[in-house]
Amino acid sequence: MLTLHDFLPSGNGYKCRLLLRFLERPFVLKEYNILAGETRTEAFLGALNANGRIPVLQMEDGRCLSESGAILNYLAQDTPFLPGDPWDRAQVLKWMFFEQYTLEPTVAVRRFWLTEQETPLTPLQEAQLPDKLEQGHAALGVLEGGLAGRDWLVGGRPTIADIALYGYTHVAPEGGYELDAYPNIRAWMVRMSQLPGYVKITHRTFD
Ligand SMILES: N[C@@H](CCC(=O)N[C@@H](CS)C(=O)NCC(=O)O)C(=O)O
Incomplete structure (x- = not known):
């Protein structure tokens, strides 16, 4: 299953959550307190996003995608949320x-x-x-x-x-x-x- 690394008040994270819901794609939500620097740990920087920010979408095979726009684009491929024209x-x-x-x-x-x-x-x-x-x-x-x-x-x-x-x-x-x-x-x-x-x-x- 997909995992979304996120912080609930984040609008960038919310964009991804909203599309996942619109697409009825199940996912695991893993929350980080960005105010406490939880996206700036060595583990986060090394494994999830070297840029130290949520949202990060993690695939079942472990690959990680950061940047809300890239995540939206990836999830929306071949759906009505991304036009073909x-x-x-x-x-x-x-x-x-x-x-x-x-x-x-x-x-x-x-x-x-x-x-x-x-x-x-x-x-x-x-x-x-x-x-x-x-x-x-x-x-x-x-x-x-x-x-x-x-x-x-x-x-x-x-x-x-x-x-x-x-x-x-x-x-x-x-x-x-x-x-x-x-x-x-x-x-x-x-x-x-x-x-x-x-x-x-x-x-x-x-x-
Ligand atoms: N351009 C990025 C921005 C991501 C971003 O700024 N994330 C903020 C929360 S909205 C964050 O994780 N900040 C934690 C930090 O900078 O330590 C995107 O669209 O995903």
Whole structure:
């Protein structure tokens, strides 16, 4: 059986958990406390991910795959969550790269600082909060535009692009991003939450 090495509050981990649930793929969840450095041990770095981060998907034969986008792409092969058409597939990747480079470093980081980090914010983090807020709203504005006039980001049906963007967008208010001004995002989040197999980010039972 597949094993997902994870930390429940992580949006990156959640993206993988959500797709596994949508695909009805059973898996073992192995949790790590990233705040206690459990992904920075020699054992984790040596056997699971030299980059010291979850999520990591471990195959039955022991091979390990890190990076949420790579995991989503691997799991979605030959499923409706990854279009076969080259243009649509490229659009999926476009949104996933956008998520990693633009939305995640702002929306997810601010959420982490404000809700997960157990130590007080450093002066540098304090100073970066306003810029992160502004840049995160700019990213949310791009997503809002991408959803204008369509139910899903690519190809008229839910794909791993929607899952990748949903991971941190739906918890953006925890980072101080009010979503009132984004009607397309709010309607899309409702559609996501109505997909068969949907679970919340904190859901722990996977049998
Ligand atoms: N680009 C990576 C980011 C992974 C990542 O940042 N993981 C965080 C939790 S969301 C982590 O494990 N942090 C622990 C640490 O850096 O020690 C992905 O999409 O999977």
